[in-house]
Amino acid sequence: MKELVETLAAWRAGGAEVGRAVVVRTFGSAPRPEGAVMLTTADGRIAGSVSGGCVEGSAFDEIQRARATGRSRVVRYGITDEQAWDVGLACGGTIDVLIEPVVSKAAEAAARAAAGAGRTGGRAVVTPLPADSPGLKMGPHPPGDGEPPASVLLVWEDGSLDGALGDPSSDAQLVRLSLESLASGTSRTVELAGRWLFIEAFPTPPRLVVVGAAQIAIPLVAIARTLGYETVVIDGRPAFATRERFPDVDRLVVGWPDEVADEIGLGPSDAVVVLSHDAKFDEPAIVTALDRGCRYVGAIGARKRLADRRERMVAAGARREDLDRLRSPIGLDLGGRGPAEIALAIMAEIVAMRYVGTGLPLRDKARAKGDADSSTVSSAPAAGE
Numbered sequence: 001m002k003e004l005v006e007t008l009a010a011w012r013a014g015g016a017e018v019g020r021a022v023v024v025r026t027f028g029s030a031p032r033p034e035g036a037v038m039l040t041t042a043d044g045r046i047a048g049s050v051s052g053g054c055v056e057g058s059a060f061d062e063i064q065r066a067r068a069t070g071r072s073r074v075v076r077y078g079i080t081d082e083q084a085w086d087v088g089l090a091c092g093g094t095i096d097v098l099i100e101p102v103v104s105k106a107a108e109a110a111a112r113a114a115a116g117a118g119r120t121g122g123r124a125v126v127t128p129l130p131a132d133s134p135g136l137k138m139g140p141h142p143p144g145d146g147e148p149p150a151s152v153l154l155v156w157e158d159g160s161l162d163g164a165l166g167d168p169s170s171d172a173q174l175v176r177l178s179l180e181s182l183a184s185g186t187s188r189t190v191e192l193a194g195r196w197l198f199i200e201a202f203p204t205p206p207r208l209v210v211v212g213a214a215q216i217a218i219p220l221v222a223i224a225r226t227l228g229y230e231t232v233v234i235d236g237r238p239a240f241a242t243r244e245r246f247p248d249v250d251r252l253v254v255g256w257p258d259e260v261a262d263e264i265g266l267g268p269s270d271a272v273v274v275l276s277h278d279a280k281f282d283e284p285a286i287v288t289a290l291d292r293g294c295r296y297v298g299a300i301g302a303r304k305r306l307a308d309r310r311e312r313m314v315a316a317g318a319r320r321e322d323l324d325r326l327r328s329p330i331g332l333d334l335g336g337r338g339p340a341e342i343a344l345a346i347m348a349e350i351v352a353m354r355y356v357g358t359g360l361p362l363r364d365k366a367r368a369k370g371d372a373d374s375s376t377v378s379s380a381p382a383a384g385e
Contacts, residue, residue, distance in 0.1 A: 001037040002115040007047045016041040019063040021050050021097050024198045025189045030093035035187030066101040073146025074133035106152045110202035122203035124178035126153040129196045165193040204269040211257045211285040212276030213240035220343035221249050257285035271296035271350045290322040296350050298327035
């Protein structure tokens with residue numbers, strides 16, 4: 001939903017009440033993933049999509065119905081391959097869509113933060129789904145009636161929880177599952193404490209922090225920005241950390257990385273790539289990034305020098321268990337040798353770690369799983385499964 005925050009703000013500034021439809025579960029090769037959103041106003045304006053065009057008309061009507069009744073409900077759509085082809089998609093699938101009469105303030109605030117309105121900390125917005133939702137088979141309500149919008153819960157990236165499910169064990173499970181969703185940047189539906197809950201992930205925008213303004217850093221920054229990462233380049237040499245060399249970087253910092261960590265707010269949502277080739281510069285950067293729990297820490301360097309580097313950092317106070325998280329030599333083995341090819345290998349490893357990918361070709365992943373269809377499926381089973 002973060003791509004729709006400006007539209008939402010403009011509509012609300014004009015006095016419009018905005019309802020929404022959001023994909024909460026998918027089965028098969030669905031057109032849009034969990035978390036895909038469509039917004040509508042009473043006067044017929046539409047932004048976003050839940051299916052790429054297959055069921056938007058019906059979803060619009062459902063939002064208008066929800067606006068009139070004040071009730072949320074989940075609608076299941078089976079999208080045939082023929083319907084998908086009609087709107088230019090390759091295949092259909094089945095989706096469960098939560099229809100809400102209004103966009104919650106919590107979801108709007110989380111989406112705004114995730115869209116880059118400051119690094120205020122990511123959060124997961126947890127919405128209890130109506131008990132009569134398709135396939136959920138819970139509660140006494142007749143199918144399709146829905147319920148008034150439930151109070152949402154918030155799980156923050158630091159593990160704190162606003163709200164409660166009713167018992168400490170369920171709360172702890174919810175925090176764990178929500179943190180997993182935040183780490184991967186994916187939304188999903190789970191069953192806890194006798195309810196189905198939609199975990200809508202709004203992580204802090206991913207950021208790439210490059211230590212050392214080497215030649216590889218130039219294409220690395222360009223690739224990262226294409227993938228939606230905020231980018232920072234740090235170097236102690238003013239002649240290298242220049243706008244001429246990095247015209248599109250979000251931030252250039254001249255200084256020692258361990259000394260500017262507080263200045264840039266280095267933290268768990270960051271991927272740190274150390275390219276400096278200078279022990280007095282890169283080793284403090286590695287230790288600082290590991291100590292602050294950065295999600296990815298990688299350093300360029302020859303394999304034969306890694307043991308010496310490791311022992312120096314241990315002698316300087318680094319914990320061996322932390323150093324086990326260091327990715328060095330850095331990147332996936334793509335076989336390339338040029339700066340842009342090495343940069344691609346580094347970003348490929350960062351993406352694989354972010355989404356817990358295997359780094360294998362998809363055909364090999366499918367064979368390893370014994371599953372010819374390697375598409376993502378919901379954590380909740382379809383009715384009858």
